[in-house]
Amino acid sequence: MDEKEKEKDGKIGDLLKKVLTTTVTAAFMTEEGVRAVLKDIPLPKDIVGSLVENAKNTKTEFVGSVKNELKNFLDKIDLTKEIDKIAEKYDFEVKATVSLKKKKKTKGIEGES
Numbered sequence: 001m002d003e004k005e006k007e008k009d010g011k012i013g014d015l016l017k018k019v020l021t022t023t024v025t026a027a028f029m030t031e032e033g034v035r036a037v038l039k040d041i042p043l044p045k046d047i048v049g050s051l052v053e054n055a056k057n058t059k060t061e062f063v064g065s066v067k068n069e070l071k072n073f074l075d076k077i078d079l080t081k082e083i084d085k086i087a088e089k090y091d092f093e094v095k096a097t098v099s100l101k102k103k104k105k106t107k108g109i110e111g112e113s
Contacts, residue, residue: 018041031052031055031056034051034052034055035048035052
């Protein structure tokens with residue numbers, strides 16, 4: 001392998017690392033954020049579109065998975081029993097301030113005089 005081939009392989013390896021890192025990071029970014037990151041990488045538009053779509057799908061799957069796990073965890077909790085435990089161990093003190101403020105009249109609403 002001559003120097004040019006090694007250099008080319010090094011650039012391809014670096015590019016591949018950057019693309020993979022960006023793809024993983026993109027799963028937690030907005031579509032605009034993904035596009036902003038990918039604009040610095042010299043990739044064809046169809047690949048960029050594919051990466052953006054993949055990031056959206058990964059994010060959707062991740063959020064769905066977390067939602068399901070959280071739901072399963074919360075379904076196992078007996079809320080009444082937990083509230084009873086807290087009520088036995090703690091005193092409750094509530095401080096509140098309530099104020100009523102008159103709404104400002106808005107022009108253009110029918111039925112107002």
